[in-house]
Amino acid sequence: MIPFERDSTGVITASFSQPESSLLASLAGQVASMLDSYAAPPAIDDPDAAALYASVGLGGSSSLSDDPAIARLLPDAYSEADASADFRGLTERSLATRKVANARAVAQSLSDADTAAGDVRLTEQEAQAWLRTLADLRLTIAARLGIEHDGDEGGDDESSVALKDVYDWLAWVTESLIDAIES
C-alpha cells in the first residue's frame, strides 16, 4: 500500500494492492451486512405496509447485543438499563444507518479506484467515512479475536495470527489517514 497523503491539489489519495483492496472491501462489506438489520428499513411506498413494518419495530433493539462485535459498535450510553434502553430506542437505528453508509462508502471508493485502475481518491467527507469505518473494522476484528483488555493479543492459532496481522495493518492505515487529513 502507498499510504494516505494529500496530492498537489490537496486531494487525499492512497494506493492499495489488489489483495489489500479486496480484503478491505470484503471487511467493509461484512460490517455493512452485520449492521444492516439494525439500520433504517428501506422506504416503502405502500403506506399500510410501511405502517406494519414500523409497528413491528424492525431495525433497532432495546438492549446490548449478545454479539460482542455488535455490542461494541452499538454500545450502551448509560450505566442504568432503563436509560440505556430509552436512548437505544431513539438513536440506534440512525447510528447503525450511518455506520452502514460509511462502510459502503469505503467499498465504493475502492471499487472506483479499481475501475479507474488508479489511486483511491477521497473527498474530505469520504475521508471521514473511511476513518470511522476503519475504527469499526478494528473493533469488529478485536471482538472476534477476544481482545478485551489493553495488551491482549488474541489466539496463537494460525487464523487468529493472520487476523491479528490485518488488525495491526488497519491501525497503520488509520494513522496514515489521520496524518493525511491533518496535513
Place this chain on the structure above:
Amino acid sequence: MTRTLDAHDLREQSALDTEIGSPWVTLVWNDPVNLMSYVSYVFRSYFGFTHSEADKRMLQVHHDGRAVVASGTREHMESHVEAMHDFGLWATVQKADA
C-alpha cells in the same frame, strides 16, 4: 437600576448556568482497540480541544480508564455520546456528581 452586562458578568452568568441547570457529563471510556492518536484526533476535531488538551484527556482515558470530556445539559451530553459512538469510541452520560 439596570445596566448592560459587560464581558465579565456574561462569563460568570454562563458558568452559573452550567452548574445549576446542567449537571450532566459525557465520559469517554478506555478500550483496548482505539489508537491513542485516533482518540486525540477525535477530541481535537469534534470537541475543538487544542493538541495539548486533547492529549491530556486521551492520557486520562488511557491511565484512569475514563475521562470527562464535556459537561452541560443531558440532551447535549447525549448528542456528544452519539458522536463518540459514531467514531467508534465508547462514551456514556451520567450526572456530574454521580
